[in-house]
Amino acid sequence: MSDSPRDQLARQLAEAVAEALRVDLTHQDQALLVVSGGSTPVTFFAALAACELPWERIQITLADERWVAEDAEDSNARLVRTHLLQGPAAAATFVPLTTADATPEQGAAAVAERIAGLAWPASVVILGMGGDGHTASLFPDSRELPLALATEAPAVAVRTPSQPQPRITLSAARLHQARRHVLHITGGDKRAVLARALTGDDVRELPIRAFLACPLAIYWAP
Numbered sequence: 001m002s003d004s005p006r007d008q009l010a011r012q013l014a015e016a017v018a019e020a021l022r023v024d025l026t027h028q029d030q031a032l033l034v035v036s037g038g039s040t041p042v043t044f045f046a047a048l049a050a051c052e053l054p055w056e057r058i059q060i061t062l063a064d065e066r067w068v069a070e071d072a073e074d075s076n077a078r079l080v081r082t083h084l085l086q087g088p089a090a091a092a093t094f095v096p097l098t099t100a101d102a103t104p105e106q107g108a109a110a111v112a113e114r115i116a117g118l119a120w121p122a123s124v125v126i127l128g129m130g131g132d133g134h135t136a137s138l139f140p141d142s143r144e145l146p147l148a149l150a151t152e153a154p155a156v157a158v159r160t161p162s163q164p165q166p167r168i169t170l171s172a173a174r175l176h177q178a179r180r181h182v183l184h185i186t187g188g189d190k191r192a193v194l195a196r197a198l199t200g201d202d203v204r205e206l207p208i209r210a211f212l213a214c215p216l217a218i219y220w221a222p
C-alpha cells in the first residue's frame with residue numbers, strides 16, 4: 001500500500017477496528033461490524049482484510065444499500081465482497097441488505113428480520129458522509145427521512161429525488177446500537193460540511209447530526 005495520508009488513515013482505522021473486534025470477542029462469541037459503502041472505504045477495507053482476526057466469529061453488514069443486483073457496479077455489497085471479504089476475511093459472515101424483491105418496500109421486512117438477528121450491539125458502526133450531509137441512506141431530501149430518524153424498525157426503504165436508485169438504510173435507532181461509532185471521511189469539502197454540522201442542530205438539514213453525540217470518532221484525511 002502506498003503512503004498517502006488517506007492510506008495512512010485507512011490503516012489506522014483498520015487497526016482501531018480490528019482491536020475493537022478483538023476486545024469484544026474476549027467476552028462474546030460473535031462480533032458485528034457495520035460498514036458503509038461509496039468510494040471512501042475501499043482502502044480501509046483492504047487494510048482491514050489484512051488484519052489478523054478470528055474472521056469466522058465476525059459478522060459484517062452494511063449501513064445502507066442501493067436496491068440493485070448484488071453484482072451491479074454501484075452495489076455496496078459488491079464493494080464489500082471485492083475489497084473486504086478477501087483471503088482469511090472471506091470467513092466472515094456477510095449479511096447484505098437486498099433481496100430478490102423488485103423494490104426495497106417489498107424486501108424491507110425480510111431485511112429487517114435478517115438484521116435483527118445479528119449480534120447487536122455492533123462493535124463498531126463506521127459511517128461515511130456525502131457532501132449533502134447524508135450518512136448511510138439518510139438523505140436530507142428523502143421523503144422517508146423523518147421515519148428513518150424516528151422508527152425503531154431496523155431498516156427502512158428510501159426514495160430520494162437526488163439519487164437514481166431506490167435504497168434501503170438501517171434506521172438511525174439501529175445505527176445507534178453500537179459500542180463505538182466512527183465517521184470516515186476525506187477531503188476539504190467534507191471537512192467543511194462536518195464543520196457546518198457541528199455548529200447547528202437541525203438533523204433534517206444535515207442528517208449526520210444524528211450521530212455527532214454518539215460519541216463519534218472522526219477519521220479524516222485531506
Ligand SMILES: O=C1O[C@H](COP(=O)(O)O)[C@@H](O)[C@H](O)[C@H]1O
Pocket residue numbers: 036037038039040041063064065066076127128129130131135136137
Ligand atoms: O451513497 C453513499 O454515500 C456515502 C458517502 O459515500 P462516498 O462515496 O462519498 O464515500 C456512503 O457513506 C454511503 O454508504 C453510500 O451508500
